[in-house]
Amino acid sequence: MANEADDNTIYIGKKGTMAYVLAVVTQINNGAKEILIKARGRAISRAVDVSEIVKNKFVTDLKIAKIGISTEEIHPEEGNPLKVSAIEILLKK
């Protein structure tokens, strides 16, 4: 799923869900036809919340075009590499 929406990728982190909802809705209102939502670890649940809220409440003609899950390796500055699950959700108008 790489490169499908490089310029319209939103990384879900530790902010409140509605901050990311607003970011997605803003990009769509600015003309984006697709948005790629990415998250790792515990933020995965929030990525699903963001996608569902945008689709159900704000942009009802939005479709969930693709969902992918994967495992990524993180290399912290100290200590051993960590494996963490990741999700990508591609939203399309």
Add this chain to the structure above:
Amino acid sequence: MANEADDNTIYIGKKGTMAYVLAVVTQINNGAKEILIKARGRAISRAVDVSEIVKNKFVTDLKIAKIGISTEEIHPEEGNPLKVSAIEILLKK
């Protein structure tokens, strides 16, 4: 995605990730050709972890056949209905 794997559905809850990994691997070793993993709310991240660990470490010929997300309404005994995000991950041999 309903009814595709009724007898082989595993609901991810609050136990440790490896408890669910073991449940999935056991069902596959007992002959199941597909397993449907379901989770809601914060357990969504764990559902992704379980799928990735089973696929990468235990049953390497397993494929992620389908992933769906949705919003479910929960009706608590007291108080207002709550909306919660849900995920379904269909694993196939």
